[in-house]
Amino acid sequence: MIELRGLHKSFGQNNVLAGVDLSIERGKSMVIIGGSGTGKSVLLKSILGLITPDQGQILVDGQDVTQADRDAFLARFGMLFQGGALFDSLPVWQNIAFRLMRGSLKRPKDEARDIAIEKLRRVGLKSDVADRFPAELSGGMQKRVSLARAIAAEPEIIFFDEPTTGLDPIMSGVINDLIREIVVDMGATAMTITHDMTSVRTIADDIAMLHAGRIQWTGPVGDMDQSGDRYIDQFINGRAEGPIEAIR
Amino acid sequence: MTGALGALGSAVLAMLASIGRVVIFAANTVKHLALHPFYPREFFQALVQIGWLSLPVVGLTAFFTGGALALQIYAGGARFSAEAVVPSIVAIGMVRELGPVLGGLMVAARVASSIAAEIGTMKVTEQIDALVTLSTDPMKYLTLPRVLAATLSLPILVAVGDAIGIFGGFLVGVNRLDFNSAAYLKNTVDFLETADVVSGMVKGAVFGFIVALMGCYHGMNSGRGAQGVGRATKSAVVAASVLILGANYILTEVFFTS
Structure with a gap:
């Protein structure tokens, strides 16, 4: 279980997170929604330790992440970055097997390659992609490779940062379905940040809306349409008028 | 006020x-x-990129500098009938000063810029964050191999550059200034001391450290977007060049005046 307690983060005068409290149950898929610049990525990066919060506590299975052994902690996570973040200098299979070729999860090169090819198949790509470089792939293929890298070491917790950004609607649907299948198959705890409502409805068990640095509403995805919360109603229906000010 | x-x-x-x-x-x-750990593959790749592939530019720079130096010293020496000092001054000038400084500056232009651009692009495309989430320390994976490779390869580049520069001076001396080739070589060897060569190579090591460090530092601290990476690249080259010239003065003070 992931628990956030009173998380604060400012950049200069900009109060991005102003006391975020949130719980994500083990094995559940939580989707964080919210407008651009509301701190969704900051929240996610704070959990991973890529950004240090100014205040508050992050607990994973009851343990404060600042007290945890960093390597062991990160070995439990997989992350799909918004732009893929594949390493340009490495072929696809080495990108996927990156964690399996170094550190505590290191294994023989052939075994790491076999796992990479199996993960490629898992995300619907053929083994001939393995030796190509990321720059030779389309946006959708890069996203799939990035997804394969995120699941390569069978993580317990997977983060997805805007998984469908930049993809056409059909490819977005494919990625959403893949994410849902993989999370269910692996029994992983997932946290996704997105403003794509199709993604939300496909991926989420629960959703939380981040607004003005706090969680505005959280609950099961099935309750989202009848939440009675004006903010979430405006967001999910994409209305320009409402409590959330839209800058024109 | x-x-x-x-x-x-x-x-x-x-x-x-x-x-x-x-x-x-x-x-x-x-x-x-x-x-722990050390990444040998990244180190050897950096060694090839920084050391081996810089050889043509450093060699050409040294060659033309050695030749021009011979012409300059000959013209200047002729004012007080001291043309004979050309071989020794070319050798000492190249080995102590011009070899390391010009080699360092050329490598700064070639390597600091490419390191800063590469790491800066990795930063803005979240590849550095991805490294961290994959339990890999970017300092160990990106910075250390490059800094170590530059620190170890620059002295060798400087030594090779020195030899090429002296050869450039030799060619000009023999073909344009009518020096006897055997006498030119004898003068070169007689006047050069081990300390001259070693001091130049130590300068090379320091300059290599500076070049790669500035490339990595500015890349890691790159701003967002193409403009951020461009600014990081420019800053890396400027900082590396200025630091090389400053460090050169300090090292010259240490080696030759104390």
Whole structure:
């Protein structure tokens, strides 16, 4: 279980997170929604330790992440970055097997390659992609490779940062379905940040809306349409008028 | 008046903060030398990129500099009938000063820029964050191999550049200035001391450290977007070049006046 307690983060005068409290149950898929610049990525990066919060506590299975052994902690996570973040200098299979070729999860090169090819198949790509470089792939293929890298070491917790950004609607649907299948198959705890409502409805068990640095509403995805919360109603229906000010 | 003093104070504080950050970055890099793990593949790749592939540009620079130096010293020496000093001055000038400094500056232009652009692009495309989430320390994976490769390969590049520069002077001396080839070589060898060569190579090692450190530091601290990476690249080359010239003066003081 992931628990956030009173998380604060400012950049200069900009109060991005102003006391975020949130719980994500083990094995559940939580989707964080919210407008651009509301701190969704900051929240996610704070959990991973890529950004240090100014205040508050992050607990994973009851343990404060600042007290945890960093390597062991990160070995439990997989992350799909918004732009893929594949390493340009490495072929696809080495990108996927990156964690399996170094550190505590290191294994023989052939075994790491076999796992990479199996993960490629898992995300619907053929083994001939393995030796190509990321720059030779389309946006959708890069996203799939990035997804394969995120699941390569069978993580317990997977983060997805805007998984469908930049993809056409059909490819977005494919990625959403893949994410849902993989999370269910692996029994992983997932946290996704997105403003794509199709993604939300496909991926989420629960959703939380981040607004003005706090969680505005959280609950099961099935309750989202009848939440009675004006903010979430405006967001999910994409209305320009409402409590959330839209800058024109 | 108060506003101007305030602005000056802010600028000085910002500069001191920058120096502090670079020193901490350098100390961190050196500290990682002693820490597990080491990435040999990345180190050898950096060695090829920084050392081997810089050889043509350093060699050409040294060759033309050696030739021009021979012409200059001959013309200057003729004013007081001291044309005979050409071989020894070319050798000492190349080995002590021009070989390391020009080699360092050429490598700064070629390597600091490419390191800063590469790491800066990795930063803005979240590849550095991805490294961290994959339990890999970017200092160990990106910075240390490059800094170590540059520190070890620059002295060799300088030594090769010295030889090529002296050869350039020799060709000009023999073909344009009518020196006897055997006498030119004898003069070169007689006047050169081991300390001259070693001091130049030590300078090369320091300059290599500076070049890669500046490339990595500015890449890691790159701003967002193409403009951020462009600015990081420019800063890396400027900082590396200025630091090389400053360090050269200090090292010359240490080696030759104490």
